Amino acid sequence: xxxxxxxxxxxxxxxAPLAWVVLAATQIIVSWQFLALLDIFMExxxxxxxxxxxxxxxxxxxxPTFGVTAMVMVLLAPVLTMHALSGERRSGALxxxxxAPVSATEIVLGKFFGLLALGAIVWLLNALMAATLAWGTAxxxxxxxxxxxxxxxxxxxxxxxxxxxSSLTSQPALAATGTFGFLLLIWxxxxxxxxxxTAGLLAWLSMPDHFQRLSQGLLDTADIEYFLLLTLGMLLLxxxxxxxxxxxx
Amino acid sequence: xxxxILLTAQxxxxxxxxxxxxxxxxxxxxxxEVLGLLGLNGAGKSTALQIFAGVMPPDAGRVAxxxxxxxxxxxxxxxxxxxxxxxxxxxxxxxxxxxxxFCARLHGLASAAVAxxxxxxxxxxxxxxxxxxxxxxxxxxxxxxxxxAQAILHKPALLILDEPTSGLxxxxxxxxxxxxxxxxxxxxVIFSTHILSEVRAVCDRVAILHRGRIVCDQPLASxxxxxRIRLRRAPGRAIIAALEGVLDCEDLGAxxxxxxxxxxxxxxERIAAAARDWGLVALEHDENALERxxxxxxxxxxxxxxxxxxx
Numbered sequence: 001x002x003x004x005x006x007x008x009x010x011x012x013x014x015x016a017p018l019a020w021v022v023l024a025a026t027q028i029i030v031s032w033q034f035l036a037l038l039d040i041f042m043e044x045x046x047x048x049x050x051x052x053x054x055x056x057x058x059x060x061x062x063x064p065t066f067g068v069t070a071m072v073m074v075l076l077a078p079v080l081t082m083h084a085l086s087g088e089r090r091s092g093a094l095x096x097x098x099x100a101p102v103s104a105t106e107i108v109l110g111k112f113f114g115l116l117a118l119g120a121i122v123w124l125l126n127a128l129m130a131a132t133l134a135w136g137t138a139x140x141x142x143x144x145x146x147x148x149x150x151x152x153x154x155x156x157x158x159x160x161x162x163x164x165x166s167s168l169t170s171q172p173a174l175a176a177t178g179t180f181g182f183l184l185l186i187w188x189x190x191x192x193x194x195x196x197x198t199a200g201l202l203a204w205l206s207m208p209d210h211f212q213r214l215s216q217g218l219l220d221t222a223d224i225e226y227f228l229l230l231t232l233g234m235l236l237l238x239x240x241x242x243x244x245x246x247x248x249x
Numbered sequence: 250x251x252x253x254i255l256l257t258a259q260x261x262x263x264x265x266x267x268x269x270x271x272x273x274x275x276x277x278x279x280x281x282e283v284l285g286l287l288g289l290n291g292a293g294k295s296t297a298l299q300i301f302a303g304v305m306p307p308d309a310g311r312v313a314x315x316x317x318x319x320x321x322x323x324x325x326x327x328x329x330x331x332x333x334x335x336x337x338x339x340x341x342x343x344x345x346x347x348x349x350x351f352c353a354r355l356h357g358l359a360s361a362a363v364a365x366x367x368x369x370x371x372x373x374x375x376x377x378x379x380x381x382x383x384x385x386x387x388x389x390x391x392x393x394x395x396x397x398a399q400a401i402l403h404k405p406a407l408l409i410l411d412e413p414t415s416g417l418x419x420x421x422x423x424x425x426x427x428x429x430x431x432x433x434x435x436x437x438v439i440f441s442t443h444i445l446s447e448v449r450a451v452c453d454r455v456a457i458l459h460r461g462r463i464v465c466d467q468p469l470a471s472x473x474x475x476x477r478i479r480l481r482r483a484p485g486r487a488i489i490a491a492l493e494g495v496l497d498c499e500d501l502g503a504x505x506x507x508x509x510x511x512x513x514x515x516x517x518e519r520i521a522a523a524a525r526d527w528g529l530v531a532l533e534h535d536e537n538a539l540e541r542x543x544x545x546x547x548x549x550x551x552x553x554x555x556x557x558x559x560x
Contacts, residue, residue, distance in 0.1 A: 001354075001355070001357075004351065004354040004355060005355070008340075008343075008351050011342075011343070011347075012340065012342055012343075015342040015343075016342065091336075091338075092334055092335075092336040092337075092338050093338040093339065093340060094338070095299075095302075095304045095332070095334045095338045096338035096352065096355070096399070097355070098303070098304040099302045099303065099304050099327060099330060099332035099334075100327060100352075100355045100356055101323070101324045101325075101327040101328045101356065101357055102324075102355060103323075103324065244306075245304065245305070245306070246303055246304065246305075246306060246319075246320065246323060
């Protein structure tokens with residue numbers, strides 16, 4: 001059942017021009033950064049070689065590129081997810097699901113996996129860009145793997161946040177604004193204190209801190225847990241919200 | 250006998266903010282019944298049907314479909330349910346075939362049965378010619394029929410249709426009525442409308458909803474049979490009222506009488522025989538009986554109620 005709903009969601013996404021525009025915009029921005037970083041790396045290479053512990057191409061080009069993708073996801077996840085439940089609530093199509101023998105969990109997970117199909121393309125294009133470098137040079141596959149894992153987790157979490165806000169309202173624009181506000185908040189919540197200086201809740205909430213550690217190749221279970229908890233929490237709240245449509249609390 | 254009851258609604262209430270939409274609705278539907286839910290605009294028809302279908306929670310009361318509570322045991326209840334909301338829940342970007350296939354899977358049809366189910370639903374709703382068309386390009390009538398196809402394709406025991414004929418042209422209207430009548434043979438149907446002739450055309454039972462309350466719930470046969478006769482030499486009301494099969498006789502003046510009767514055809518024959526000496530000039534079924542009941546129930550301006558609402 002989850003598969004059926006996921007397939008339908010992916011189909012709906014790819015039939016509308018929105019997904020293609022988002023994919024194209026992401027790819028143009030990210031590959032532009034990728035090429036620019038590559039260019040700088042080539043120019044600076046003689047000087048870098050003089051350093052005691054010079055950064056390799058993976059650290060200097062791939063990881064910052066993934067950072068750009070992460071930022072772009074924060075900007076575009078709201079647009080991708082706003083129609084998933086919000087649009088269907090507005091058009092009345094949500095009643096098709098609510099009157100069918102499917103649970104709120106199946107609906108939310110189906111929608112989530114459908115969205116992930118699009119997230120997977122963003123992720124795959126990043127991985128492919130990094131892989132093109134293997135043609136001319138040696139890559140640090142350990143670091144690259146950790147960074148790609150971090151990117152995958154971040155994409156998942158941003159889409160889950162979007163899905164929650166999409167479940168809350170029947171106005172897609174409101175859902176997008178809510179998603180963007182929330183993602184931006186957890187993106188900059190720790191800015192004023194300088195990275196890593198504060199401890200406690202604020203530092204833990206800050207999404208870039210967790211992502212940065214992963215994208216530097218530091219596989220810390222605490223960071224992986226952060227993204228999994230965020231994703232799971234958002235999905236659970238969305239399920240709870242959808243269940244409230246059929247059951248009064 | 251309990252197996253025969255497909256829908257029970259007990260004490261359903263629902264308010265939108267301070268405005269009560271439904272107050273203590275009680276309704277049961279038996280297998281094979283076609284129930285018309287009548288009401289003026291804003292009477293609470295859509296709210297009631299959405300609560301019956303389990304897509305909106307009531308503030309109080311419970312609904313069971315085939316004995317399964319729609320809130321406690323939604324999966325079992327909804328397996329028996331086909332629901333057409335006021336606005337058909339379509340996917341504009343999909344084709345008719347894709348959409349129906351998706352609905353079939355969503356309703357848990359086995360993979361082997363999906364193609365047959367879709368073909369059968371398309372046949373019944375006359376959608377064979379548009380299978381490959383995108384839903385966004387379909388006319389209103391086709392969309393409405395597609396909404397009905399979606400509701401019937403898993404052959405549910407209970408069909409809830411919210412204004413299935415709204416916005417259709419007369420030809421489509423007749424088609425959808427025929428379809429609902431056909432569906433009434435294998436399914437139990439509740440449908441809402443504010444068009445009286447529709448109820449007369451397809452229902453065997455009528456419930457009238459007014460200001461969130463069911464003010465009338467009876468078999469259509471017990472509402473309808475009224476005969477209107479005109480006599481040149483009327484014998485007096487009491488004599489006519491005493492005829493076998495006549496329940497009530499109203500003198501409308503100028504030799505015209507409205508008779509509420511138990512069995513319209515049998516009584517009409519009897520009256521024609523008895524009225525030979527009374528100079529019978531007209532004998533007809535009064536098609537407006539339902540209208541009269543409806544208007545009497547809904548246009549009563551219950552002033553105490555209205556002032557209570559205002560207060």
